[in-house]
Amino acid sequence: MGPKQAIFTSLAEIARAMGHAHRLELLEHLAQGERSVDELAARASLTFANASRHLQILRRASLVETRREGKRVFYSLAGENETVGLLRALASVGERNMAEVEQVMRTYFRSRDTMEPISRAELVARLRDDLVTVLDVRPEDEFRLGHLPRALNIPLSELERRLTEIAPGREVVAYCRGPFCILSFEAVALLRTRGYSVHRLEDGYPEWKAAGLPVEVVTDG
Missing domain, CATH: 1.10.10.10 (Winged helix-like DNA-binding domain superfamily/Winged helix DNA-binding domain)
Structure with a gap:
């Protein structure tokens, strides 16, 4: 060979x-x-x-x-960064080449969020200027392992009853596990029906971390 x-x-x-x-x-x-x-x-x-x-x-x-x-x-x-990149590349190729993936994206994901997601670079700039509330809708134990800077953690299952924790009149950017994670799509759909100005991050926490952007972890004590 x-x-x-x-x-x-x-x-x-x-x-x-x-x-x-x-x-x-x-x-x-x-x-x-x-x-x-x-x-x-x-x-x-x-x-x-x-x-x-x-x-x-x-x-x-x-x-x-x-x-x-x-x-x-x-x-x-x-090889965390490389593996996350490989998963993202696979998702991109699937969305482009596979009719089944495109069908699911169109009928489920895009029906819940017809607006363009916000890019990582845009979010970095808005965080720097303190213009947004970053909302992490993953379960609390995942949030504790690592999350975006100054993110507010409200798991999707708790979002409707905890809406008062989100400052009114302030733009919200929601994120979850990655580009095909339904949690952020569902959060965006719910928040828009409640009158919030909300966008979805283009991907999720793993891609943010793999890009070398700052993250925070919850430490006990």
Whole structure:
């Protein structure tokens, strides 16, 4: 086998490891931060054994890495920035080339947010001038692992009853796990019906972090 063929064989192994919907979802969850197998299984609605099997396939392709704490095994992304970039590229190619992806984007996502999302560069500028409220609608435990600067965390499931925490008359930029995460789309749709001026960030927390932009974490104590 020549050097080019050896490289292509290794790349094909990575492609095969990513070639399952459950494994892509597990990678999306790991892009928010380190997780145990049981946490990942619950988030992806998988059995412990099934989640563990998918994670082991991802590990063999060096897409994830592990650490052990007692009897619990924790997973995290390996080469975090590169893996997040690979997932984003896959999403872009899918949206461009696959009719099924375009159909879902048109009938579900764009029906909830017909306006152009705000770019990372735009949000950086507005944060610098203190012009927006940044709203993180992911679950609290994901927010604690890392979030955008000065972000307000209101999980989508709590948003309607906590609207008073969002300053009236101030522009809101909502974000969640990534470009196909439904949480921010649903938050934008809800807030607009309540009269808020709200935009969605073009992607999510993992892409913001991978771009080298500042993030904050919640530390106990």
